[in-house]
Amino acid sequence: MSVRTESNERVLTVYLDGEIDHHTAKGMREVIDKSINELMPEVLVLDFKDVTFMDSSGIGLVMGRYKELKKCGGELHIINTTPHITKVMKLSGIERLAKLGKAEK
Amino acid sequence: MKSLNKFNLTVTSNSANESFIRSAVSAFIAQLDPTIEELSDIKTAVSEAATNCIVHAYKDTIGKIFITCEIFENRTITVKVRDRGCGIENIKQAMEPLFTTGGSERAGLGFAVMESFMDKLYVKSKVGVGTTVLLKKKLSVRI
Numbered sequence: 402m403s404v405r406t407e408s409n410e411r412v413l414t415v416y417l418d419g420e421i422d423h424h425t426a427k428g429m430r431e432v433i434d435k436s437i438n439e440l441m442p443e444v445l446v447l448d449f450k451d452v453t454f455m456d457s458s459g460i461g462l463v464m465g466r467y468k469e470l471k472k473c474g475g476e477l478h479i480i481n482t483t484p485h486i487t488k489v490m491k492l493s494g495i496e497r498l499a500k501l502g503k504a505e506k
Numbered sequence: 507m508k509s510l511n512k513f514n515l516t517v518t519s520n521s522a523n524e525s526f527i528r529s530a531v532s533a534f535i536a537q538l539d540p541t542i543e544e545l546s547d548i549k550t551a552v553s554e555a556a557t558n559c560i561v562h563a564y565k566d567t568i569g570k571i572f573i574t575c576e577i578f579e580n581r582t583i584t585v586k587v588r589d590r591g592c593g594i595e596n597i598k599q600a601m602e603p604l605f606t607t608g609g610s611e612r613a614g615l616g617f618a619v620m621e622s623f624m625d626k627l628y629v630k631s632k633v634g635v636g637t638t639v640l641l642k643k644k645l646s647v648r649i
Contacts (some may be wrong), residue, residue: 413575420525421550422524422525422553422557423521423524423557423560423561424521424522424524424525426611430611452547454528454549454550454553455621456550456553456554457554457555457557457612457613457615457616457618457619457636458612458613460612460613460615461611461612462611464613465610465611468610473637484543484552485542485543485546488546489550491621492618492619493613493615
């Protein structure tokens with residue numbers, strides 16, 4: 402499990418890597434929240450390209466970051482989800498809160 | 507239904523074992539050559555059941571999680587995840603999507619995932635005694 406962040410003035414992009422479960426989500430959450438609080442981004446992009454497994458702890462992670470982001474009025478984008486992750490995401494109805502899509506070129 | 511193969515696994519409820527439990531089940535089931543989707547579904551459902559033991563059953567303590575995975579004829583598999591933890595007071599409520607007692611970082615979707623990703627889900631629980639979750643899925647026939 403690892404998290405890499407990249408940012409410009411408006412957009413904070415977080416590249417998630419490895420497996421997301423209850424055990425790994427905590428570490429990911431700490432890194433993301435630290436960046437959100439420092440940068441107050443207009444848009445948070447969560448990139449799932451290198452996520453190999455996710456259970457509902459990943460939904461908790463995304464929903465929690467959505468709430469954090471709302472405090473500074475930011476918008477959440479979720480990109481590059483594999484079919485398995487999309488299936489878990491859709492079960493939660495998270496697409497009503499966040500934009501699901503591919504990476505913008 | 508005739509049982510063809512089976513394994514039992516007992517692990518302590520450390521959160522680091524979530525990944526070990528789902529990997530063990532996945533490695534055992536690989537002998538049936540499941541599709542990637544079937545394997546992901548089973549791994550995810552097992553991960554939810556194991557996480558429930560760690561987060562809820564043994565909330566402020568460490569206990570044992572008992573896993574039995576069995577392969578039956580007709581490509582049917584079952585995974586039983588049992589704990590001797592606190593038990594569930596109201597199973598119906600616990601199974602409602604988005605209901606959680608686990609705090610703001612928990613989505614409350616564990617049982618919803620198990621129900622939707624497997625064919626059958628049975629939950630038996632007694633307060634102060636423990637909980638047993640039985641997951642069942644029939645794999646597609648590979649040509």
